Amino acid sequence: MATRLSGVARAFGDRVVLDSLDLELRDGEFTALLGRSGSGKSTLLRALAGLDDEVTGTIDVTGSVAVAFQEPRLVPWKRLLANITLGLDAPAGKAKAALAEVGLAERSDAWPLTLSGGEAQRASLARALVREPELLLLDEPFSALDALTRITIHQLVLELWARHRPAVLLVTHDVDEALLLADRVLVLDEGRIAHDISITAERPRHREDPGLVTLRNTLLAALGVSPEGRS
Amino acid sequence: MSVVELARPVERPRATPKGPRRRVTAWHRWLSPLALLVIWQIASATGLLPERLLAAPATIAATAVELTQAGTLPTAIGVSLQRVLIGFLVGGAAGILLALVAGLSRAGENAVDPIMQALRALPFFGLIPLFILWFGIGEEPKILLVALAVSFPLYLNTFSGIRGVDGKLAEVATTLKLSRGQLIRHIVLPGALPQTLVGLRQALGVAWLALIVAEQVNATTGLGYMINDAREFLRTDVIVVGLLVYSALGLATDAIVRLLERRALAWRRGFLA
Numbered sequence: 001m002a003t004r005l006s007g008v009a010r011a012f013g014d015r016v017v018l019d020s021l022d023l024e025l026r027d028g029e030f031t032a033l034l035g036r037s038g039s040g041k042s043t044l045l046r047a048l049a050g051l052d053d054e055v056t057g058t059i060d061v062t063g064s065v066a067v068a069f070q071e072p073r074l075v076p077w078k079r080l081l082a083n084i085t086l087g088l089d090a091p092a093g094k095a096k097a098a099l100a101e102v103g104l105a106e107r108s109d110a111w112p113l114t115l116s117g118g119e120a121q122r123a124s125l126a127r128a129l130v131r132e133p134e135l136l137l138l139d140e141p142f143s144a145l146d147a148l149t150r151i152t153i154h155q156l157v158l159e160l161w162a163r164h165r166p167a168v169l170l171v172t173h174d175v176d177e178a179l180l181l182a183d184r185v186l187v188l189d190e191g192r193i194a195h196d197i198s199i200t201a202e203r204p205r206h207r208e209d210p211g212l213v214t215l216r217n218t219l220l221a222a223l224g225v226s227p228e229g230r231s
Numbered sequence: 232m233s234v235v236e237l238a239r240p241v242e243r244p245r246a247t248p249k250g251p252r253r254r255v256t257a258w259h260r261w262l263s264p265l266a267l268l269v270i271w272q273i274a275s276a277t278g279l280l281p282e283r284l285l286a287a288p289a290t291i292a293a294t295a296v297e298l299t300q301a302g303t304l305p306t307a308i309g310v311s312l313q314r315v316l317i318g319f320l321v322g323g324a325a326g327i328l329l330a331l332v333a334g335l336s337r338a339g340e341n342a343v344d345p346i347m348q349a350l351r352a353l354p355f356f357g358l359i360p361l362f363i364l365w366f367g368i369g370e371e372p373k374i375l376l377v378a379l380a381v382s383f384p385l386y387l388n389t390f391s392g393i394r395g396v397d398g399k400l401a402e403v404a405t406t407l408k409l410s411r412g413q414l415i416r417h418i419v420l421p422g423a424l425p426q427t428l429v430g431l432r433q434a435l436g437v438a439w440l441a442l443i444v445a446e447q448v449n450a451t452t453g454l455g456y457m458i459n460d461a462r463e464f465l466r467t468d469v470i471v472v473g474l475l476v477y478s479a480l481g482l483a484t485d486a487i488v489r490l491l492e493r494r495a496l497a498w499r500r501g502f503l504a
Binding site for chain 2: 071076
């Protein structure tokens with residue numbers, strides 16, 4: 001039922017990015033994947049999404065997978081609704097409901113290039129969720145958004161996840177984002193999962209939560225950054 | 232060409248306080264051509280510009296009316312339009328079809344592209360003697376010359392349009408589980424369309440050029456024949472009428488493509504407006 005990876009490896013030339021990596025993603029669990037720049041976070045996500053032909057090892061994904069990328073990647077010559085239904089046989093009603101869920105019901109006739117960054121990213125989420133995935137892959141989808149929009153989208157993602165309950169793998173470089181959203185935080189280092197931390201704090205969470213502050217320091221140390229504010 | 236496309240909406244006058252002044256400026260732009268026309272007419276009337284070199288504007292206008300009423304001009308236009316139309320359709324279909332074959336598969340590219348690149352280097356007006364030997368002096372060589380001229384810009388632009396489609400959208404297609412047919416229909420072809428339309432405009436430009444050249448060499452009907460025939464009798468007025476009709480037809484077909492562009496690329500206009 002879960003997604004299992006074992007012995008997953010990928011090298012670009014001489015550079016080994018994923019080195020015999022083992023990982024299990026449990027159903028309905030919100031997992032955040034942290035790692036330094038170039039640590040292979042996106043490589044791992046692309047392998048799970050089936051976008052990498054050269055990855056080796058076993059990747060066992062049961063059920064459907066959907067992806068929301070860093071840039072929303074809407075098809076610019078299709079109106080919003082057609083973007084949501086692209087490749088689906090589902091009736092338009094379902095796609096409209098998905099757009100309503102992300103607050104874009106009124107924009108279903110809009111051309112993607114007329115959307116704001118936040119709207120486009122919400123549309124991208126709707127396009128992923130309308131496929132009712134069992135595994136939702138999010139590749140730094142909030143990194144290009146302004147701080148205020150990001151807060152709203154964080155809440156939206158949590159709501160959508162609570163309602164549809166897919167397993168989520170969120171690739172991010174933002175420790176706070178991981179702490180606010182995820183049940184489980186992974187740190188990728190040297191091609192393997194170096195840290196695997198569960199977060200049990202109740203949602204909605206606050207940055208100032210003492211438990212989270214401690215975790216933040218642990219994670220920053222794991223990422224090779226010395227936490228600020230400590231003397 | 233695409234740069235020109237991008238620039239156009241900026242030129243469109245907006246509803247700003249500058250509006251009325253702009254209109255005055257636009258009117259001013261007609262002054263110099265009108266002045267030139269007047270000088271031309273005076274030069275002709277005073278004999279400074281002999282009619283065997285260039286007829287007076289008034290004479291040309293009168294001749295245009297006369298040729299139209301006599302039916303000579305409409306018939307010639309009909310014949311020439313038909314040549315361009317058939318040649319354009321044949322050449323356009325061939326160019327786009329070959330671009331699809333080359334653009335959608337590596338094997339197709341290897342089969343088609345080297346030949347097209349080699350043929351492209353041929354000066355196609357230089358083929359006229361061969362065409363006359365092969366097809367005689369009837370309609371075929373003229374239509375084929377137009378078709379040949381049209382096929383290259385459409386091939387090159389459609390091919391590069393297909394290859395230029397954003398690879399990130401192809402990845403989206405993979406994650407959305409699109410079939411190869413769906414990928415081509417929803418992503419590749421619409422993605423190549425803007426570049427194909429650029430090719431279409433270039434193709435129409437060379438189509439008229441090819442027709443003019445073909446009709447100059449040997450023709451017993453059509454606008455080119457009318458012009459050539461007029462040369463024999465030193466009828467510069469008829470020659471100028473023929474040239475003006477050529478350019479009017481060229482402008483008209485260009486306007487049709489621009490209309491087509493505006494409809495087909497509405498998704499882009501929304502972004503630019």
